[in-house]
Amino acid sequence: MKKNIKIIISVLIIILLCVGLVYVFINNIENSSEKEEKIEFSKLYNVDENHVFETISAKDAVDLLENGTGIIYLGYSDCPWCQDIVPLLNSSVKNNDASKVYYIDDFYNMRPDKTSNPKYQNEYNKIVDIIKKYEDKINEQIKEDNIIKVPLVLFVKDGEILGYQKGTVEGHNISQDENGNNYLRDLTDEEEKEITKKLNNLINKIYPNACSGSC
Numbered sequence: 001m002k003k004n005i006k007i008i009i010s011v012l013i014i015i016l017l018c019v020g021l022v023y024v025f026i027n028n029i030e031n032s033s034e035k036e037e038k039i040e041f042s043k044l045y046n047v048d049e050n051h052v053f054e055t056i057s058a059k060d061a062v063d064l065l066e067n068g069t070g071i072i073y074l075g076y077s078d079c080p081w082c083q084d085i086v087p088l089l090n091s092s093v094k095n096n097d098a099s100k101v102y103y104i105d106d107f108y109n110m111r112p113d114k115t116s117n118p119k120y121q122n123e124y125n126k127i128v129d130i131i132k133k134y135e136d137k138i139n140e141q142i143k144e145d146n147i148i149k150v151p152l153v154l155f156v157k158d159g160e161i162l163g164y165q166k167g168t169v170e171g172h173n174i175s176q177d178e179n180g181n182n183y184l185r186d187l188t189d190e191e192e193k194e195i196t197k198k199l200n201n202l203i204n205k206i207y208p209n210a211c212s213g214s215c
Contacts, residue, residue, distance in 0.1 A: 037105075044077040045086040052093045053086075056102040058110060058123035064102065065130045067159040069206055071101045074127075075151035076108040080174075080184040081167050082151040088192060089153060089165075092199040098207045101153075111147060124148075134161045142166055153199075157206040165202065169194060 042049045053073065056064070064070055073089065075082035093101055104110065110120040128146050131154075135142055142164060143149060153165040169191045174182050187195070 041103075045083060047087050047090045051090050052098075052100045053090070053103055054100045055105045058104050058120065058127075061102065061104055062123055062126045062130070065127065065154070065156055065159070065161070069157045070099060071203070071206070072154045072156065073101050073103045073151065074107055074148055074154070075103070078108070079150050081172070084168050084172075084184075084187055085151045085153065085165065085195070088195050089199055092196055092203060096200060096203050096207070098203045107150075113147065130161070134164075153202075155202045155206050162205045163202040165195070165199060 037055055038051065038053075039049055041047070041053055041055075042051055045051075045053075047053075056072075061072055064072060071089075071093070073086070075085070077083070089101060093099070106120075108114060110124045112121060112124065125146075128143065128148065131143055131148065142152065149166070151165070151167060154161050155163045168187060172184070172187065172191070174184055176182055
């Protein structure tokens with residue numbers, strides 16, 4: 001009898017050890033994947049690898065917009081205005097000890113004019129509808145028809161959009177050089193300060209205890 005008990009205990013210990021090893025293995029894979037995503041994002045947007053941005057599925061983005069609290073960045077790396085807003089948003093969130101910023105990794109291909117894949121359309125249309133309700137509430141237009149123009153940063157609390165940052169600043173438009181090449185000028189220091197101040201205030205709206213003395 002005692003021998004059987006020892007065998008059972010030994011088997012249980014082996015099982016627990018195997019479960020533990022599997023957990024460590026899976027956790028290491030997940031951590032490695034997250035690290036790779038952070039490194040890739042930092043390269044795309046020229047921010048440090050310890051940035052605040054975390055990928056989120058389109059479905060989870062809809063859930064957050066409908067029920068959650070957080071910051072959602074909608075944009076893509078080929079957009080020059082997105083390249084300007086991401087580092088400023090990253091610094092503002094860090095400086096205010098706020099939470100992370102969520103982004104949809106493949107948001108560009110969700111646009112109805114950029115993809116023929118119907119799997120994206122349900123979530124994209126839901127995000128459009130949510131923004132439409134917010135537009136009606138504040139009597140302002142954020143999107144153009146059914147296309148979400150980027151960058152667009154939404155600040156959400158308890159399933160309610162409390163504010164947004166669209167683009168950078170007024171007058172920050174594409175220009176042409178003497179050779180006819182398109183370019184986007186750098187933001188001035190004053191323009192960066194203006195954007196940063198607005199971002200700080202919006203962060204404080206959804207995380208009242210996070211804001212530093214810079215708000």
